[in-house]
Amino acid sequence: MNHAKAMGEVVRLPVQHADHPADSAPDLDAPAAAPGNGGASNPPTDPPRPMPFGDAGDHDADGDDGEALEGRVLVDRPDTFRPDVRARRMTGERAQRRPIIAPWLRDASEAKATVRWAVGYAGHVTGYHAVRVPLYSLRLAGRSPRGLYRVVAGTWRWTFDLESRPLRTHAIDRRNDESYLKLMGERNDRVRSRLFISGAGVVGAGLAAASVAAAGGVTQTAVLAALVLLLGWIGTPTDRRILDTAVVSSKAPKLTSEIVVRALAALGNAEINKAVGKGGSGITFPAPITRDGPGWRAEVDLPYGVTATDIMERRDRLASGLRRPLGCVWPEPAHHQHAGRLVLWVGDQDMNQVRPPVWPLVKAGTTADVFKAIPFGTDQRGRPVTLTLMYANMLIGAMPGAGKTFALKVPLLAAALDPTAQLRVFELKGTGDLDFAEKVAHHYGSGPDDVTIGECLASLREVYKNLERRAKTLAGLPKDVRPENKVTPQLAASRTYGLGPLVFVVDECQELFSHPEYGKEAGELATAIIKRGRALGVILLLATQRPDKDSLPTGISANVGIRFCLRVMGQLENDMILGTSMYKNGIRATTFTKQDRGIGYLAGEADEPQIARGYYLDGPTADRIADRARAARKDAGTLTGYAIGEDTTTPGAEDGSSLLDDVAAVLLPGEDKVWSEVIVTRLAELRPTVYGAWNDLDPTGKAKQLTAALKPYGITTAQLWGQDETGKGTNRRGITAAHILDALNDRGNVTP
Numbered sequence: 001m002n003h004a005k006a007m008g009e010v011v012r013l014p015v016q017h018a019d020h021p022a023d024s025a026p027d028l029d030a031p032a033a034a035p036g037n038g039g040a041s042n043p044p045t046d047p048p049r050p051m052p053f054g055d056a057g058d059h060d061a062d063g064d065d066g067e068a069l070e071g072r073v074l075v076d077r078p079d080t081f082r083p084d085v086r087a088r089r090m091t092g093e094r095a096q097r098r099p100i101i102a103p104w105l106r107d108a109s110e111a112k113a114t115v116r117w118a119v120g121y122a123g124h125v126t127g128y129h130a131v132r133v134p135l136y137s138l139r140l141a142g143r144s145p146r147g148l149y150r151v152v153a154g155t156w157r158w159t160f161d162l163e164s165r166p167l168r169t170h171a172i173d174r175r176n177d178e179s180y181l182k183l184m185g186e187r188n189d190r191v192r193s194r195l196f197i198s199g200a201g202v203v204g205a206g207l208a209a210a211s212v213a214a215a216g217g218v219t220q221t222a223v224l225a226a227l228v229l230l231l232g233w234i235g236t237p238t239d240r241r242i243l244d245t246a247v248v249s250s251k252a253p254k255l256t257s258e259i260v261v262r263a264l265a266a267l268g269n270a271e272i273n274k275a276v277g278k279g280g281s282g283i284t285f286p287a288p289i290t291r292d293g294p295g296w297r298a299e300v301d302l303p304y305g306v307t308a309t310d311i312m313e314r315r316d317r318l319a320s321g322l323r324r325p326l327g328c329v330w331p332e333p334a335h336h337q338h339a340g341r342l343v344l345w346v347g348d349q350d351m352n353q354v355r356p357p358v359w360p361l362v363k364a365g366t367t368a369d370v371f372k373a374i375p376f377g378t379d380q381r382g383r384p385v386t387l388t389l390m391y392a393n394m395l396i397g398a399m400p401g402a403g404k405t406f407a408l409k410v411p412l413l414a415a416a417l418d419p420t421a422q423l424r425v426f427e428l429k430g431t432g433d434l435d436f437a438e439k440v441a442h443h444y445g446s447g448p449d450d451v452t453i454g455e456c457l458a459s460l461r462e463v464y465k466n467l468e469r470r471a472k473t474l475a476g477l478p479k480d481v482r483p484e485n486k487v488t489p490q491l492a493a494s495r496t497y498g499l500g501p502l503v504f505v506v507d508e509c510q511e512l513f514s515h516p517e518y519g520k521e522a523g524e525l526a527t528a529i530i531k532r533g534r535a536l537g538v539i540l541l542l543a544t545q546r547p548d549k550d551s552l553p554t555g556i557s558a559n560v561g562i563r564f565c566l567r568v569m570g571q572l573e574n575d576m577i578l579g580t581s582m583y584k585n586g587i588r589a590t591t592f593t594k595q596d597r598g599i600g601y602l603a604g605e606a607d608e609p610q611i612a613r614g615y616y617l618d619g620p621t622a623d624r625i626a627d628r629a630r631a632a633r634k635d636a637g638t639l640t641g642y643a644i645g646e647d648t649t650t651p652g653a654e655d656g657s658s659l660l661d662d663v664a665a666v667l668l669p670g671e672d673k674v675w676s677e678v679i680v681t682r683l684a685e686l687r688p689t690v691y692g693a694w695n696d697l698d699p700t701g702k703a704k705q706l707t708a709a710l711k712p713y714g715i716t717t718a719q720l721w722g723q724d725e726t727g728k729g730t731n732r733r734g735i736t737a738a739h740i741l742d743a744l745n746d747r748g749n750v751t752p
């Protein structure tokens with residue numbers, strides 16, 4: 001018999017058999033032996049004789065098997081093989097230890113939420129019924145006559161044994177005298193004893209009534225009320241309730257294996273259909289379906305060849321099969337298991353209907369540390385999701401209105417609550433969504449105009465230059481204080497080194513990167529900052545509603561560490577934000593609906609992308625937090641730049657020239673001292689895109705603006721005597737031309 005065929009699985013593999021010692025290994029250059037050529041006849045050139053594993057000496061002497069097995073090897077072990085059960089158990093191949101303590105009890109926030117819910121629930125139910133006590137009393141009083149009737153009629157029936165009457169009637173009908181006489185005898189005995197008991201009961205009740213009547217007052221009322229309520233309860237029809245419903249249960253249906261299999265079978269996957277069809281291997285569940293947070297969790301072993309991703313791709317169809325809203329159905333791969341293990345979590349409530357929890361850092365007195373994890377949001381199960389900003393950059397993308405700016409507010413406000421972190425914030429939509437940052441930011445700009453975009457670019461240039469200084473400073477430090485050539489919390493905290501965290505935020509960054517003049521340079525600078533700034537304490541937070549190659553340089557989309565993708569329309573946008581192949585791997589932000597505001601895939605923080613909903617921080621809340629952050633910065637002495645009324649943004653984005661060059665350019669020949677407001681007006685004429693906004697200020701504002709902008713160059717303004725438009729002599733703030741020219745000479749015309 002051909003064992004190979006009987007064993008089913010055979011492959012052509014040159015496997016070394018135990019009979020052949022190592023030194024008789026096949027000579028691969030030698031010609032292959034002819035079929036049927038016994039190994040013994042030509043030992044040196046023989047190919048190894050393939051044999052079933054563990055079947056070393058069982059060959060037929062006539063060599064039949066040997067012939068049939070020529071060139072073939074059984075790859076399955078024979079049935080006699082006993083696996084090492086101990087090893088299997090220890091590696092957890094079959095058995096996974098289930099948690100002794102329920103996961104929700106181990107998580108403090110989940111446990112607190114459950115206790116809070118239980119107390120709230122009990123309080124509501126108690127209050128609801130307490131106010132309805134008069135109604136319930138009236139209801140019972142109304143039903144008490146019926147209850148009295150039921151008691152009297154029931155006692156009568158029992159005493160006179162009316163239940164057994166049909167038996168006696170039956171005996172009469174069948175003319176069974178003997179049986180009838182026997183039944184009557186029994187009935188008479190029973191009625192005699194029951195009459196005695198009922199009589200005693202009536203006498204007892206009479207005596208009790210007399211004593212209650214004698215007691216009078218409260219006792220009489222209480223007993224009477226209790227009696228009425230009791231009779232009311234007895235008189236309540238079986239299809240009616242005494243209490244109203246305090247909580248209308250919209251309980252989600254329990255998830256059962258049957259429902260899961262039904263839903264999987266509805267996906268239209270051929271392998272699944274084969275498995276669940278007649279004679280198929282079925283779908284198995286390696287663990288019981290359990291409650292997990294506010295939902296059900298099922299682990300499913302999909303049929304061979306089907307991956308968890310195949311199911312994730314069809315999340316909408318799965319939701320339809322489960323008859324649950326899309327926002328309740330969250331299939332995930334079991335990351336530490338095989339590719340066919342699916343973890344299906346089905347929430348009781350649509351994720352977008354769940355009330356967002358309060359951001360932990362809203363609480364007064366809390367501060368943050370960009371070196372540590374900051375709370376970003378919650379996942380489908382309400383568990384906290386955190387972000388660590390240091391050594392990372394973040395890209396947030398979505399279609400308009402999906403919640404980008406709200407998501408950006410969370411890391412921005414967390415960074416604001418770290419007084420050591422310098423903030424540079426540019427909101428290029430111009431709606432003032434991030435205007436709370438004005439209170440804390442070193443640089444701040446709002447608007448899609450060329451001036452703001454120019455300021456943003458100038459600030460990026462400054463940061464880029466700052467990177468070089470930081471790199472040099474870090475490299476100059478002893479190796480033991482920079483263990484991984486990175487800025488450490490200790491180095492960042494020291495003001496001597498100037499290595500404190502720097503957080504650069506650009507909302508609607510497509511306006512910057514797709515700008516016809518500044519876009520290219522901005523893209524190159526941002527890419528360089530993303531690549532090099534990470535280790536040097538510079539963090540870039542970008543949000544965009546147009547993730548395409550023109551609006552988001554590939555250098556950024558390829559190198560950014562943390563990515564948060566809210567609802568997008570297609571695969572391209574999805575992969576631009578989350579990374580290449582994410583769509584193919586089932587991580588699809590296209591499945592979010594319009595209602596899923598603030599919900600997205602967060603990649604780069606945990607090992608695997610996770611669903612998260614950012615904390616909801618509305619305008620007033622963000623303002624309150626920014627006030628707190630400002631106070632903390634004031635105390636720490638780190639409130640600088642825009643936040644204290646200075647505008648230290650370096651103008652001159654158009655061609656790389658500096659403010660000093662521009663001021664020098666607008667000085668007229670022979671002019672010695674010029675009022676600041678005049679200089680600003682001339683600067684605005686020279687470069688409207690850069691200085692136009694300054695020119696919109698009143699004369700005092702113009703003077704302040706120029707004073708602040710010249711400060712980094714070491715130039716101060718002073719009160720200068722001159723004549724105003726009407727020819728009247730007056731004192732106003734202005735500059736001395738010699739100071740500008742000296743500064744230019746000193747610096748050799750180098751931009752700071």
Ligand SMILES: Nc1ncnc2c1ncn2[C@@H]1O[C@H](COP(=O)(O)OP(=O)(O)OP(=O)(O)O)[C@@H](O)[C@H]1O
Nearest residue numbers: 400401402403404405406545597598613614615616
């Ligand atoms: N985490 C959240 N939870 C609940 N609602 C949210 C959340 N985030 C955002 N929203 C809602 O979504 C709306 C849009 O948010 P946001 O302004 O951040 O969108 P956007 O993507 O920045 O839009 P645009 O591209 O137009 O600027 C907000 O008004 C808010 O009500």
